[in-house]
Amino acid sequence: MTLPGDPAAGLPELDFSTIGPAVGSRFPDVELADQNGRMVNLREHQAGRKGLVVFHRSAHW
Amino acid sequence: MQLVELQRNVHGPQGDEVAVFAISYDPVEVLAEFAATHDISYPLLADVGSIAITELGLLNTGVESERAYWGRAMEDRHIGLPYPGTFLLDADGVVVEKLFERSHRLRPGGKLLLDHLDLDTTESPEIVAADGPGLSVAAWADTPEYFPNQLNRLTVRLGLAEGLHVYVPPNPPGFIDLEIEIEAPAGVFVHPHEMPTGHRFVVEGLPEEFTVAEGEFEVIIPFYILEDTGEVALPVKINYQACSDTTCHAPESVELVIDLKEVRA
Numbered sequence: 015m016t017l018p019g020d021p022a023a024g025l026p027e028l029d030f031s032t033i034g035p036a037v038g039s040r041f042p043d044v045e046l047a048d049q050n051g052r053m054v055n056l057r058e059h060q061a062g063r064k065g066l067v068v069f070h071r072s073a074h075w
Numbered sequence: 076m077q078l079v080e081l082q083r084n085v086h087g088p089q090g091d092e093v094a095v096f097a098i099s100y101d102p103v104e105v106l107a108e109f110a111a112t113h114d115i116s117y118p119l120l121a122d123v124g125s126i127a128i129t130e131l132g133l134l135n136t137g138v139e140s141e142r143a144y145w146g147r148a149m150e151d152r153h154i155g156l157p158y159p160g161t162f163l164l165d166a167d168g169v170v171v172e173k174l175f176e177r178s179h180r181l182r183p184g185g186k187l188l189l190d191h192l193d194l195d196t197t198e199s200p201e202i203v204a205a206d207g208p209g210l211s212v213a214a215w216a217d218t219p220e221y222f223p224n225q226l227n228r229l230t231v232r233l234g235l236a237e238g239l240h241v242y243v244p245p246n247p248p249g250f251i252d253l254e255i256e257i258e259a260p261a262g263v264f265v266h267p268h269e270m271p272t273g274h275r276f277v278v279e280g281l282p283e284e285f286t287v288a289e290g291e292f293e294v295i296i297p298f299y300i301l302e303d304t305g306e307v308a309l310p311v312k313i314n315y316q317a318c319s320d321t322t323c324h325a326p327e328s329v330e331l332v333i334d335l336k337e338v339r340a
Contacts, residue, residue: 025144026137030175033158034133037170041162044127046098046120049106054118057168060094064192065164066085068097069133069157070077073109073119 041067077182079113080222080338084185086117092194100125100155125155133157141178163191181299184225186217200230207329209236209317216309220336223302229333231255231294231311239317240287243273247283251316251326255294258312262304266297278320287318300335307335 035041045055056067078097086095095117101109106119128134135156139149160175161183172191174183189195200215211234217227233253235241241253252270259265271294273286300307313329 025141025177028137028158028175028177030158030160030173033175034131034160034173035162035170037173039170041164041168041170042131043168044098044120044131046122046127047103048118048120049103049110049115051103051107054096054120056096059096059118060164060166060168062166063092063094064166064194065094065162065168066081066096066188066192067162067164068077068081068095069128069160070097070099071156071159072099072105072152073078073101074105075152 041065076222077225078109078115078119080185080225082113082115082117083338084218085189089189089194090117093189093192096120098122098127098157100128100157125157128155128157133160135159137177161188163188181224181226184217184222184227187226187228203331203333205329205331207313207315207327208324209239210234210241210313210315210327210329212313212329212331214311214331214333216333216335219334220338221300221307222338223304224299226297226299227335229257229296229298229309229311231296231313232291233294233313234291235289235317238319240276240289240319241315241317243270243286243288246285250285251314253288254314255296256312256314257296257298258310259298260304260307260309262301263307263309264299264301268294268296270294300337303337305337307337309333309335 043057048054081095098120100122102123103121106121122128135158138153138156142149158175162170163172165171201219202213202215204213213232216229221227242250244252246252257265271288271292273288276285276287311331316326317324
């Protein structure tokens with residue numbers, strides 16, 4: 015979304031509906047290490063709850 | 076800051092209802108230090124080499140041109156970044172919504188994400204109320220303690236006295252439509268908001284048709300606040316003219332102030 019005063023407003027628009035897993039599809043079963051070094055399987059960890067999968071820049075900068 | 080906000084406003088109050096995952100190319104050691112510093116207890120996942128990010132089709136291929144837009148050069152750390160955004164999943168893991176941005180700068184707040192998942196925070200909002208002739212007003216922010224650059228929302232609930240209505244756009248010139256004015260202080264950016272749809276109203280003997288709203292309804296106003304803005308007093312002014320089927324009262328205004336305090340991680 016673009017809000018007034020957003021300096022990013024001049025960036026080209028992107029159609030995010032075509033980027034990454036689509037609405038209506040099952041999110042792929044990703045398995046990665048967490049901050050404790052334990053392997054986390056998204057599907058198993060979600061355990062019947064609703065889910066938020068956030069893609070962010072970095073926790074370092 | 077987004078990761079801290081998710082801990083505080085989503086995982087903390089609603090961890091039993093919603094599973095939060097954050098994915099980046101950071102290695103475990105970086106994530107471990109961040110989690111310890113900020114008490115993050117939901118999974119911060121290490122996609123070293125951006126392998127999953129790439130397989131999911133989320134590798135941000137526009138970083139170089141975005142850097143050029145900001146007048147900055149590409150650095151090694153910009154390689155492997157995902158598009159910044161959030162997938163909202165139902166309990167079966169099906170994507171029900173995608174909230175993505177072109178820039179990492181502006182992110183949806185936790186309360187907004189919970190609302191989109193049809194969940195609610197357990198905390199009661201800090202309601203500010205004021206009354207005008209024939210109209211009661213209650214207003215609150217998603218989070219009165221705001222995180223910079225997180226999309227927050229102001230909810231304004233309006234309640235008209237029995238038998239009264241207000242004009243809402245569109246109406247012929249000369250009629251006073253309901254209007255919510257927010258004089259945003261420096262560092263605060265307010266999104267244009269939609270007024271209620273209203274319904275058709277005809278006054279016997281007048282050629283024009285009008286649009287009016289009655290009863291109780293809410294207007295949602297998105298906004299965000301830049302970093303280091305500090306405490307904010309957000310002035311909200313509601314202009315309206317309350318009318319019955321036969322009589323219109325004088326135009327009135329109701330004013331209130333929403334106090335917001337910056338969270339510093």
